[in-house]
Each structure stands twice: as structure tokens, then as C-alpha cells.
Amino acid sequence: TGNWLFVWSVISLTHTGHGCPDKCLCHMASKTADCKNRGFTEIPARLPPEIQILQLQNNRIWRINQNAFTATPLLKILDLSNNSLSSVAPGAFQKLRYLQVLNLTRNLIHYIENKTFSFLPHLKELDLSANSIIRLPETFGNSTGNITLLSVKHNKLQKMERILLESLPNLKVVLFKDNPWQCNCNIFGLKLWLESFLYRGGISDGIICSAPGIRKGKDLLKVPYELFGACPLRTAHMHLASSHHHGFEHRSSLKHSHHGELGDSGRASCEPKPKPRPVSLRHAIATVVITGVVCGIVCLMMLAAAVYGCAYAAITAKCHKEHLAPVRQHGTPEEKEPFGSSSA
Numbered sequence: 001t002g003n004w005l006f007v008w009s010v011i012s013l014t015h016t017g018h019g020c021p022d023k024c025l026c027h028m029a030s031k032t033a034d035c036k037n038r039g040f041t042e043i044p045a046r047l048p049p050e051i052q053i054l055q056l057q058n059n060r061i062w063r064i065n066q067n068a069f070t071a072t073p074l075l076k077i078l079d080l081s082n083n084s085l086s087s088v089a090p091g092a093f094q095k096l097r098y099l100q101v102l103n104l105t106r107n108l109i110h111y112i113e114n115k116t117f118s119f120l121p122h123l124k125e126l127d128l129s130a131n132s133i134i135r136l137p138e139t140f141g142n143s144t145g146n147i148t149l150l151s152v153k154h155n156k157l158q159k160m161e162r163i164l165l166e167s168l169p170n171l172k173v174v175l176f177k178d179n180p181w182q183c184n185c186n187i188f189g190l191k192l193w194l195e196s197f198l199y200r201g202g203i204s205d206g207i208i209c210s211a212p213g214i215r216k217g218k219d220l221l222k223v224p225y226e227l228f229g230a231c232p233l234r235t236a237h238m239h240l241a242s243s244h245h246h247g248f249e250h251r252s253s254l255k256h257s258h259h260g261e262l263g264d265s266g267r268a269s270c271e272p273k274p275k276p277r278p279v280s281l282r283h284a285i286a287t288v289v290i291t292g293v294v295c296g297i298v299c300l301m302m303l304a305a306a307v308y309g310c311a312y313a314a315i316t317a318k319c320h321k322e323h324l325a326p327v328r329q330h331g332t333p334e335e336k337e338p339f340g341s342s343s344a
Helices: 002-017 161-166 185-199 238-246 246-258 279-330 332-344
Strands: 026-027 033-036 051-054 077-079 101-103 125-129 149-151 173-175 209-210
Touching: 161 185
Parallel strands: 033 051, 051 077, 077 101, 101 125, 125 149, 149 173
Antiparallel strands: 026 033
16 A cells, blocks of 8 residues: 555656646656546646647537647647537637647537638648538638648538638648538639649549539549639639640549549539530630631532533533544545555
8 A cells, every 4th residue: 555655646746746737647758748538628727838749639628718828838739639619719829839730620610710820830730620610711820831731521611712722832631521512613723723732742532522413422623624614703714724734634633543712602603504615615616617618618619610620621522523523524635645646
């Protein structure tokens, strides 16, 4: 009993000597604070300032105060998965300048505000999977350009701004699956970005359409460009020509199978109409028609010339034949004279 009391006292000193919360286990050798499965409703206070890994998964945390991480500026890994967060206030993580991995999976987040993750210059992995996110912003925040992995799978996203993805130039992996993607005009920009991303060597699980009905279950990369030709977007055809020039679709489709939006909210119901043909196709048809008419006229002219030539040749031959017929019948004086002289 005495030995057990000694061991427990050593453990208690180890855990509390650095200001570790009562419900947490702090391992100073690995600079980790293990606070998972403890029933917390907020970020615990009195965390050791030197910790670099904070495990808060499987709690009931429903909000993050502005100064929640002021005392732990050295954090590199923060796991908040399986909590009750419904939103994240912009700047909630701004004190964590060394943060590299942020796990927010399996919460109740509905939307992410602009610049929510500002001032996280070392952030490399952002996992937003398994929430109820219906909208993502145009930017995650200042100094977020070093993110290499982004996961938004298992959410309620219907579209995603291309400008957001373009603000993350170091992305290597993007996970999109299990979202109700609307494959209409608003997703055209995302299609172009994804093709370019895969062409550059990026990895993705792809985007599977949920609507409209004719495209349900289809891979966005395999939806033909022509179906977006009727979208009322001024730059659509410019992007279309650029993508055809680089031949992204074929190569990116191969890469995608191996590894595996433009417009505002007011245009959410913008759906390509089947009747109007794309501009490029109309031009092609017009060119074919004009070429056919010109060729037809030339052929008719050649046929007329041939008929006229044949008729002229026939008439000339007939006249020439009629002119030679009497001569062959009676002969010329020159032809008769030798016979007469020989008989004499």
C-alpha cells in the first residue's frame, strides 16, 4: 500500500506540477495534454504553456472563446474532433502561430466565416470532415497559404468557390466525397480548377454529382464541357478554350481514375438548356454549311462547263463529218488524173 501511494503521488506531481487541468493527463516528455473523453464543454484552462499536442476529442465542447489558447502558444497539433461545435468564431485560433494540424471532424459546424483561420502560417492539415457545412468562404484567412491537405468530405456542400482553392497554392490533397454537389453552372469553375489541380499532380477523391437528375452519380470530370456552354457566364467560354488548349480533361480523367463555380447564389438554379448549342458548335455548323454551298456551286459550274464542252464537241464533229462526206464519195481531180494517164 505504501508503494502504491508513493507511485500515485509521483504521477500526481507529474500531472499537476506544470499546471495540468484536473481531468487531463499531461505528458511532459512528449509535450502532450490528453484531455479526451472528459466531458469538457469549453477549452480547459490552466494548460501547461509548453505543450505542443492537445487532445480534446470526444467531449461536449460547444464554443471556443477568443482567448482560449492564449496560454498555449506552442501548440502544433489540436484535435477537437467529435465535439458539439456549431460555429467557429474568426480569430479563435489566431494565437496558435505554430499550429500545423487542426482536426475539427465530427462536429455540428454549419458554415465557416471568412478569415476563420487567419494568422496560422504553419498550418498544413485542415480537416473539416463529417460536419453539416453548407457554405465555405472565399478565403480561410491571412497566412493560410501553406495548407497541403484539405478535407471537406461528408458535409452538405453544393458548391465551392474556386477562389478559395486558388488561395491555397500548396495544396497536395483535397477530399470532396459525400457532399450533395450541384453540377450546374455554379460548379463550372470548380471543375476547371480540379482538372488543373490533377494535371499538376494533386490527389483528390473526386466530385460526384447529386443533381440535376440526369447527372446524378456521375463524375464531374466526365461531364462534357458542352453542357456548360449555355451558362450565362462571361468567362465560361474563355476558360473552356483555355482548358481545351491544354487538354486537361483527358489527362486529368486518367489521373483521377488512378487515384480513385462560378456565379453567385442567385444563379443556383442556372441549368444548361439542351436546345441551344455552344458557340463553338454553331460556328462549326455554319462553316460546314458555307463550305458545302461553295463546293456545290463550283461543282455545278464544272458540270455546266463539261456539258457545254461535250455539246460543242458533238456539234463540231457532226459538221466536220457532213463536210467530208461528198469528198469521199466523188474524189478530187487530183486523185482521178493519174488513173486516166495510166490507161492512155
